[in-house]
Amino acid sequence: MIHYRLLSSLFLGLCLVVLTACGPEDATSKSTSIDSSKIYHWKMVTTWPPGFPVLQDGAERFANNIKIMSNGRLDIKVYAGGELIPALQTFDAVSQGTVEMGHGSAYYWAGKVPEAQFFSTVPFGMTARGMNAWLYDGGGLELWREIYQPFHVVPFPLGNTGVQMGGWFNKEINSLDDIKGLKMRIPGLGGKVFAKAGGNPVLLAGSEVYTALERNTIDATEWIGPYHDQRLGLYRAAEHYYYPGWHEPGTVLELTVNQRAWDSLPADLQAIVSNAAQAENLHMLSEMEEKNLSALQELRERTDVQIHKFPDDVLRTLKTLTDETLAEEAANNPKFKRVYDAYQDFRLKNDAWSDISENAYLAIEH
Numbered sequence: 001m002i003h004y005r006l007l008s009s010l011f012l013g014l015c016l017v018v019l020t021a022c023g024p025e026d027a028t029s030k031s032t033s034i035d036s037s038k039i040y041h042w043k044m045v046t047t048w049p050p051g052f053p054v055l056q057d058g059a060e061r062f063a064n065n066i067k068i069m070s071n072g073r074l075d076i077k078v079y080a081g082g083e084l085i086p087a088l089q090t091f092d093a094v095s096q097g098t099v100e101m102g103h104g105s106a107y108y109w110a111g112k113v114p115e116a117q118f119f120s121t122v123p124f125g126m127t128a129r130g131m132n133a134w135l136y137d138g139g140g141l142e143l144w145r146e147i148y149q150p151f152h153v154v155p156f157p158l159g160n161t162g163v164q165m166g167g168w169f170n171k172e173i174n175s176l177d178d179i180k181g182l183k184m185r186i187p188g189l190g191g192k193v194f195a196k197a198g199g200n201p202v203l204l205a206g207s208e209v210y211t212a213l214e215r216n217t218i219d220a221t222e223w224i225g226p227y228h229d230q231r232l233g234l235y236r237a238a239e240h241y242y243y244p245g246w247h248e249p250g251t252v253l254e255l256t257v258n259q260r261a262w263d264s265l266p267a268d269l270q271a272i273v274s275n276a277a278q279a280e281n282l283h284m285l286s287e288m289e290e291k292n293l294s295a296l297q298e299l300r301e302r303t304d305v306q307i308h309k310f311p312d313d314v315l316r317t318l319k320t321l322t323d324e325t326l327a328e329e330a331a332n333n334p335k336f337k338r339v340y341d342a343y344q345d346f347r348l349k350n351d352a353w354s355d356i357s358e359n360a361y362l363a364i365e366h
Helices: 002-021 024-033 055-069 087-096 114-119 128-137 140-151 188-196 206-214 226-232 259-264 267-300 312-332 334-356 358-362
Strands: 040-046 074-079 101-104 153-160 167-169 183-185 200-202 240-243 252-258 306-309
Touching (some): 040 055, 055 101, 055 153, 055 252, 074 267, 087 153, 087 252, 114 140, 114 334, 128 140, 128 153, 128 252, 140 334, 153 259, 153 267, 183 206, 188 200, 188 312, 252 259, 252 267, 312 334, 334 358
Parallel strands (some): 040 074
Antiparallel strands (some): 167 240
16 A cells, blocks of 8 residues: 555656646747748749740749648749749849749859859769759758858759750851851850850840841850750751750759748748758659650751761860869859869769769660
């Protein structure tokens, strides 16, 4: 009887201790950490035209997935480029808090954040596989967020074009002399390298590319890859189609989120956004690759299209000019140099692994 009363007293005492520890303070923290009744209505702007396959479609799919996973608590309305703001003002709109989210690619803001181009694409740089490894697990994403922090923007990878094509030309490129004086629509670091090679880079919105090439306002243009190039009808304006896309070997697309808006989200919605972005990053790349397969086959069957590989000596020279361009940019911009050094350090390790893994396998005759 004595043992029973003693055990009962100990049990009741333990319960009181547990209830006290997990009582009012814990209940308060649980009720304030997640308010499941609050609905967040956000706007997302993109750099893509309305109905643009894969890229605009992917941004809209991302927003819809978040709405489903959050049970409607985070409702994101997506606007294509020009519907709410001009396409190339996407970064500024997110930075200023005019909208909560944006979708584009970091080289579009090269004039404002030159070092951001490493988080988009670098001529002769890493492909999608290497970029994903660097960003997700090699410190790239942390560095990217540090670079964007002064602009009050939180970035995430959200899609990749894969290796692009080299572009459409109205004449054959047999040597570097054929590039000299050539007017080509080509953005970013690739445009700077092209200028070093003697060409004249031109910046044009996607909606202007076909008309400019058809009317000989430009002599050549790069766009994306077989699927989007075919859809834009570029084969009707120039017959020489070159590969590989030395200037864009694996272009990362980015989700940008306004810092204050991001901080306002509870932890569960932040986790949903992060995981939805990672899922869509894979989805867009996979869709791009699949669509390019059939489009390339159709272009190969056309009698008015000639598909060429850039001459090896032209590629070697462009690679040398790329190294010079990056070194010059790094010498004039400490922030650029810091990201360049981090990118190069990872790229060298990635190249060493690729040489004895994927590259070695692809070199086998099948």
